[in-house]
Amino acid sequence: MASLIDTRHDVPGLLSARRIITLLGSILVALSSGTNYIFSAYAPQLGARLHISHTQLNVVGLAGNIGVFASGPIWGRIVDSRGPRIPLIGAFTCFLMGYAGIKRMYDAGTDSGTSISATHFTLLVVCGLLTGLGANAGIASAINTTAKSFPASAHATTTGLVQSGFGLSAFFFSTIAHVFFPGDTSAFLLLLALATSTPILVALFIVRPVPLPPTPSGPRGDEDEDYERIPSGEVAPFITDPIIDVVGIAEQGSRTPLLGSRQEDEPSSTLRLGRSQSCSRPDNLPDIHGKMLWRTLDFYLISVIMALLSGTGITYINNVGTISLALFAKSNPIYDEVEASKWQAAQVSTLSVGNFVGRVLSGLISDFLRNRLHLPRAYSLCIVSSLFIISQALAIGISRVSTLWIATATLGVAYGGLFGALPAIVIDWFGLVHLSENWGYVSLAPLVGGNIFSIMFGRNLDAHTPHEEDTSRNVTRFVGGGVSSEQRCLIGRECYVSSLRVTLVACMVALALSTWAATRDERRRRAVRKERTDERDRDL
Numbered sequence: 149m150a151s152l153i154d155t156r157h158d159v160p161g162l163l164s165a166r167r168i169i170t171l172l173g174s175i176l177v178a179l180s181s182g183t184n185y186i187f188s189a190y191a192p193q194l195g196a197r198l199h200i201s202h203t204q205l206n207v208v209g210l211a212g213n214i215g216v217f218a219s220g221p222i223w224g225r226i227v228d229s230r231g232p233r234i235p236l237i238g239a240f241t242c243f244l245m246g247y248a249g250i251k252r253m254y255d256a257g258t259d260s261g262t263s264i265s266a267t268h269f270t271l272l273v274v275c276g277l278l279t280g281l282g283a284n285a286g287i288a289s290a291i292n293t294t295a296k297s298f299p300a301s302a303h304a305t306t307t308g309l310v311q312s313g314f315g316l317s318a319f320f321f322s323t324i325a326h327v328f329f330p331g332d333t334s335a336f337l338l339l340l341a342l343a344t345s346t347p348i349l350v351a352l353f354i355v356r357p358v359p360l361p362p363t364p365s366g367p368r369g370d371e372d373e374d375y376e377r378i379p380s381g382e383v384a385p386f387i388t389d390p391i392i393d394v395v396g397i398a399e400q401g402s403r404t405p406l407l408g409s410r411q412e413d414e415p416s417s418t419l420r421l422g423r424s425q426s427c428s429r430p431d432n433l434p435d436i437h438g439k440m441l442w443r444t445l446d447f448y449l450i451s452v453i454m455a456l457l458s459g460t461g462i463t464y465i466n467n468v469g470t471i472s473l474a475l476f477a478k479s480n481p482i483y484d485e486v487e488a489s490k491w492q493a494a495q496v497s498t499l500s501v502g503n504f505v506g507r508v509l510s511g512l513i514s515d516f517l518r519n520r521l522h523l524p525r526a527y528s529l530c531i532v533s534s535l536f537i538i539s540q541a542l543a544i545g546i547s548r549v550s551t552l553w554i555a556t557a558t559l560g561v562a563y564g565g566l567f568g569a570l571p572a573i574v575i576d577w578f579g580l581v582h583l584s585e586n587w588g589y590v591s592l593a594p595l596v597g598g599n600i601f602s603i604m605f606g607r608n609l610d611a612h613t614p615h616e617e618d619t620s621r622n623v624t625r626f627v628g629g630g631v632s633s634e635q636r637c638l639i640g641r642e643c644y645v646s647s648l649r650v651t652l653v654a655c656m657v658a659l660a661l662s663t664w665a666a667t668r669d670e671r672r673r674r675a676v677r678k679e680r681t682d683e684r685d686r687d688l
Contacts, residue, residue, distance in 0.1 A: 151557075153262050162349055164358075166358055167297055167358045169296070169354055170293060170297050170354065170355060170356060171294060171297070171306060171309065171310070171357050171647075172354075173300075173350075173351050173355040173357055174289075174290035174291070174293055174310045174313075174351075175290070175309060175310055175312075175313040175445075176311035176313070176347050176350070176351060177236070177239075177286045177289060177290040177313075177347065177348065177351045177355060178286065178287055178290045178310045178311065178312075178314040178317070179313040179314070179316060179317050179320060180239075180243070180286060180317070180343070180344045180345075180347045180544070181283045181284075181285075181286030181290070181314055181317065181344075181345070181438060182283065182287075182314035182316070182317025182318060182500075182503075182636065183241065183243075183247075183279065183280070183283070183317050183318065183321060183340055183344055184212045184213065184280060184283050185318040185465055185496075185499065185500060185503065186317070186319060186321055186322055186340070186500075187208075187209045187314070187465070187466055188209075188466055188467060188468045188469035188470070188492075188495070188496055188497060189318070189322050189325075189336075189469060189492065189493060190333050190336060190337065190497040191205055191208075191209060191466070191469055191470070192205075192469050192470055192473055192492065193333045193489075193563050194208075194250070194254055196331070197254055197257050197258075197333075198253070198254070198257065198258055198263065198264045198268075198272070199258055199262060199263040199264065200263055200264065200269065201528075201610050201613075202470070202606045202607075202609035202610045202613065203603065203606035203607055203609075203610050204269065206466060206467070206602045206603060206604065206605065206606035207273060207606075208272055208273055208276045209276065209466035209602065210466075210598060210599055210602050210603075211273045211274070211276035211277040211280065212276040212277065212279050212280040212283070213275060213280060213372070213462055213466075213598045214594070214595060214599075215242075215276070215277040215278065215279065215280020215281040215282075215283065216280040216281075216282060216283045216284045216591070216594075217280075217284070217591045217592055217593075217594045217595050217598070217611050218592065218595055219280070219281050219284045219285070219587050219588075220284055220288065220587065220588025220589065220591035220592060221585060221588035221592070222588070223235050223238075223284050223285045223288045223289075223584070223588065224292075224582075224583075224584030224585040224586070224587060224588030224589075225584070225585045225588070227288050227289055227292045227584040228292065228581070228583070228585050230294050231356070231357070232289035232290075232292065232355050232356065232357075233352060235286070235288055235289045235357065236286065236289050236348055236351055237284070237352070237575045238281070238285045238683075239283075239285035239286040239289070239345075239348050240282075240345045240348040240349060241282070241345075242278040242281045242285065242378070243277065243278075243279065243282040243340075243341065243344040243345040243348065243543040244341055244342075244344075244345040245275070245278050246276065246277075246278030246279035246281075246282060246341075247275075247279060247337055247338075247340040247341035247344065247618065248338075248341045249271065249274075249275035249278070250272065250279075250337055251269060251274075251334060251337035251338055251341060252275070253271065253272055253275070254333060254334060254337060254398075255334055255485065260522055264322075268658045269434045276428040281371075284345070284574035284588075284591075285309075286348060287310075287314055288584050288587070288588070289355060290310045290313075290314075290355065291307050291310055291311070291571055291583075291584070291587070292357075292583060292584045293355050293356065293357050294306050294307055294309075294310050295307055295571070295575065295580060295583055296357040296358075296360075296580070297357055297358040297360070298360075299360060300479070300575070300580075300631055302515070305511045305512055305515050305661040306511075306513070307511060307568075307571045307572060308507050308508055308509075308510055308511020308512065308568040308569075308572075309507075309508065309511065310484075311507040311511070311564070311568045311571070312503075312504045312505075312507035312508045312564070312568070313504075313506040314503075314507070314563040314567070315500060315502075315503030315506065315507045315560070315563075315567075316500055316501070316504035316566075317500065318473075318496050318497070318499065318500035318503070319496075319497045319500030319501050319504065320500070321339065321340060321343065321498065322496045322497050323497060324339060324343075325339055325493075326497075327491050329530060331489060347356070348431075349397060363597060369628065371593045380654060394553060399561075401602050406536060411475070413650035420542040424594045426572065435581050435588055436577070436578040436579055436586075437578065437579070437580070437581070437582035437585060438582075441578060441586060441589060442589075443645060445664070446577050446578075447578075447589070447590070448576070449661060449665050450570070450573065450574070450590060450665065451589075451590055451592070451593040452593070452658075452661060453529060453533075453658050453661050453665065454566070454570065454590060454591075454593035454594060454597075455593040455594060455597035455661055456597055456654045456655065456657055456658040456661075457532065457562075457563075457566050457597075457654075457655065457658050458563070458566060458567075458593065458594035458597055458598065458652055459594060459596065459597020459598045459599075459600060459601045459651075459654065460536055460601060460603075460651040460655055461536070461539065461559060461562070461566070461573060462594060462597070462598040462601070462602060463601040463602045463605050463647070463651060464539075464543070464556075464559050464651075465499060465559075465563070465605075466605075467602075467605055467606075467660060468495045468496065468499060468552075468556055469492045469495065469496065470561065470609065470643075471495075471543075471552065471643075471644055472488075472491045472494075472495045472549050472552055473488055473491075473492060473638065474489045474585045474638050474640055474641075474644070475546075475547070475548060475549035475552060475640055475641070476491050476549045476640065476642075477635035477638030477639075478547075478639060478640030478641075479548060479549065479640075486581060491549050491552075494553065495552060495553065495556050497554045498553045498557050499556050499557070499559065499560040500560065500562065501557070501560065502556065502557040502558070502560020502563075502564065503560040503561070503562040503563055503564035504560075505560070505561055505564065506535075506560060506561035506562060506564025506565035506568060507564040507565065507567060507568035508564075508568070509561070509568070509571070510528055510532065510564065510565035510566075510568030511568050513528055513531065513569075514528045514568075514569045514572050514573075515572075518576075523670065524576070524666055524669040524670055524673060525569065525572055525573045525576055526573055526592055526662070526665045526666040526669045527666040527670075528565070528569040528573075528664055529566075529569065529573070529662035529665060529666065530659065530662045531565065532562055532565040532566045532664055533655060533658045533659035533662045534659060535558060535561055535562035536559070536562045536563075536566075536655040536658065536659075537652065537655045537656060537659060538558055538562075539555050539558035539562055540555075540560035540648055540651050540652040540655055541560075542554055542555035542558060543555035543559070543648050544641075544645055544648045544649065544652065546641075547640060549642050552637065565640045570587075570590065571583070574586055574590060576588050577669075578630060592662060597654070601647070601650070601651055601654070603617030604647055604650065605644065605647045608643070608644060608646055608647045609643055609644060612639060612642055612643045613633070635652070644645065
């Protein structure tokens with residue numbers, strides 16, 4: 149007993165220096181890991197230098213996104229079982245190799261008028277993939293460490309702060325490049341190689357989970373009453389009942405079933421549970437993972453929402469630089485490359501700031517919904533989906549580069565809000581113990597939406613890019629070393645507006661699914677609360 153007391157005294161307080169340093173270190177890791185959002189700041193220049201098409205350029209951008217999302221389950225399992233050290237070492241290696249490789253290929257360039265070879269293009273894609281692998285390794289370590297170092301009531305806020313660093317990364321690095329290396333893409337890529345890998349080395353010494361202080365035993369608060377603890381159970385196959393997510397069959401000798409004993413008129417003989425789990429957890433959260441995760445309806449529901457919204461965001465983020473150049477060229481017959489690059493950089497910075505704001509606000513709103521209004525966090529997805537719809541509608545209607553920032557800022561807030569709110573929802577729905585693994589599986593969804601929408605966007609741009617026989621009518625748009633018209637669509641909204649109409653419809657579908665997810669979760673919570681009240685009344 150004495151040793152147990154001593155151990156508890158050694159646990160740092162909730163606002164201890166050790167815990168705050170861990171949070172700040174996690175934000176630093178996230179800041180270094182969000183550089184995939186800056187791709188559009190150098191993508192047009194990279195495409196022009198290497199003479200590759202819009203579709204090929206989108207493939208390079210997608211390689212980074214694939215590295216981020218496809219590696220999620222792998223890095224997540226490593227973080228859950230071994231801690232953050234191994235993924236952080238992997239992040240350092242991937243960032244350094246990825247961005248150094250892209251810089252090397254950019255510096256080498258190609259012979260005038262010829263595209264790079266298939267081998268070199270494959271290497272370029274691999275380098276993009278490495279940057280994505282490093283990004284996921286870093287952010288998975290940061291989120292997991294933060295979630296395990298702070299109590300459930302602060303999960304959305306603290307993980308939102310970490311995610312905000314991820315979203316602010318593009319603004320941070322693009323601002324440094326604009327101030328110190330204006331117009332120098334090669335120096336910018338060198339900055340990314342060094343400034344993303346070096347902070348990861350620092351984080352190896354400060355990003356470690358901090359044990360939580362023991363909580364006093366006693367009745368659970370209202371915020372946890374919607375999650376039922378059971379000694380053990382068997383999980384039935386995939387279910388589609390709107391009230392039931394997972395069905396457990398209690399062992400003999402277990403405590404009273406959540407919804408009472410079986411009635412003769414009930415269609416099912418299974419024991420109905422709210423957000424049940426396969427084993428009892430001391431944190432009163434479910435523990436759904438592995439095969440059980442893939443047999444729950446909520447996993448597929450949140451994955452589809454994620455695919456539609458993140459796919460829209462990824463497509464816009466990877467192409468906002470091209471969009472700004474197209475609008476600028478449409479309004480300026482005499483093309484000024486320096487002026488055009490300023491508008492391009494402004495969009496990336498606006499997007500990054502919006503991303504940062506969205507990640508912070510979504511965490512605060514999510515915790516407010518749960519702790520103050522006693523509503524499921526899933527309602528925050530309705531807000532996020534609405535913002536996505538507004539952003540796409542604005543982008544469709546904007547025809548001047550000077551007002552594009554409105555759509556970009558809205559999209560940034562929406563995209564940041566999506567990734568700021570979802571980790572806490574994943575914890576509420578599936579538990580904390582396997583958070584990184586479960587989040588990794590959910591993060592596979594953007595691969596579907598991102599690939600479909602980005603390839604569609606790139607092909608639409610290529611379809612509107614002037615061919616060699618058409619360039620004579622556009623040659624007056626360019627001066628000096630401007631971007632070649634053979635490789636760029638510069639006719640304004642016509643380049644991309646049809647693609648945005650598709651993503652607008654996708655966001656509307658996501659809003660409908662988000663509303664269903666929130667109301668479904670609310671009905672389940674009400675059913676659990678009602679049954680608890682009935683049980684207390686029967687006991688009296």
